[in-house]
Amino acid sequence: MSLKSDLSKAALALKRGRVAALTGAGISTESGIPDFRSRGGLWERFAPEEYATIEAFYRDPAKVWRMLEAMEKLLSSANPNDAHKALATLEERKLLDGIITQNVDMLHQAAGSRRVIEFHGSSSAYTCLWCDARYSREEAEGRGNPPLCRCGRHLKPDVVFFGEGIPPEAMSMADQLAKSCKAMLVVGTSAEVYPANQMPHIASRSGATIIEINLEPTHLTSSITDIFLQGSAGEVMGALVEALS
Numbered sequence: 001m002s003l004k005s006d007l008s009k010a011a012l013a014l015k016r017g018r019v020a021a022l023t024g025a026g027i028s029t030e031s032g033i034p035d036f037r038s039r040g041g042l043w044e045r046f047a048p049e050e051y052a053t054i055e056a057f058y059r060d061p062a063k064v065w066r067m068l069e070a071m072e073k074l075l076s077s078a079n080p081n082d083a084h085k086a087l088a089t090l091e092e093r094k095l096l097d098g099i100i101t102q103n104v105d106m107l108h109q110a111a112g113s114r115r116v117i118e119f120h121g122s123s124s125a126y127t128c129l130w131c132d133a134r135y136s137r138e139e140a141e142g143r144g145n146p147p148l149c150r151c152g153r154h155l156k157p158d159v160v161f162f163g164e165g166i167p168p169e170a171m172s173m174a175d176q177l178a179k180s181c182k183a184m185l186v187v188g189t190s191a192e193v194y195p196a197n198q199m200p201h202i203a204s205r206s207g208a209t210i211i212e213i214n215l216e217p218t219h220l221t222s223s224i225t226d227i228f229l230q231g232s233a234g235e236v237m238g239a240l241v242e243a244l245s
């Protein structure tokens with residue numbers, strides 16, 4: 001099957017509307033953010049078991065903040081790419097119901113997407129694990145570097161650490177979206193991280209067409225993917241939006 005005929009098949013599925021998207025690290029690599037798990041990624045410099053578990057944060061938040069500062073530096077200079085913009089365009093045309101993202105880079109929002117379910121949280125808000133105080137990003141920025149709570153402890157960004165649960169609201173919204181969509185775009189994710197990896201299966205079981213866009217085939221490609229569009233997220237998503245008009 002040629003990419004072109006697959007593109008028109010995918011475009012046809014999108015035209016019917018009720019589309020959901022599941023995105024992962026691969027959608028942001030073209031924005032200059034290497035997959036944390038890839039070579040040269042964040043986890044190569046900061047072993048996640050030492051820097052990214054909730055236990056590590058309780059044990060030594062100052063140490064974990066060295067990783068968070070590196071993450072922040074990586075994310076703050078990034079801009080949305082063609083794939084983020086294409087998803088925003090689909091939503092604007094009322095074809096896309098929402099995005100479930102595993103990323104914490106807020107690039108979907110920067111591209112103009114409105115319904116973004118941040119499955120792994122984000123650093124748009126901060127919490128003190130010791131006294132439960134909450135701070136907006138702006139408030140936290142005024143509380144030192146790294147930011148400290150009024151009680152004197154380190155604040156934690158609302159990104160989901162290893163060992164932490166998915167925010168319940170994100171979980172139920174994602175589940176609902178996956179169950180109700182007629183097509184799901186799986187973009188830039190090998191869908192290996194539980195429980196985000198369940199979303200394409202939930203959608204597929206509910207009868208949705210699974211359209212996968214990845215550089216390389218994944219375990220989804222040979223199981224539940226209906227249309228596989230191989231290539232970079234920016235390139236393929238751009239072509240897909242073009243094929244719609």
Ligand SMILES: [Zn+2]
Nearest residue numbers: 128131149151
């Ligand atoms: Zn506190």
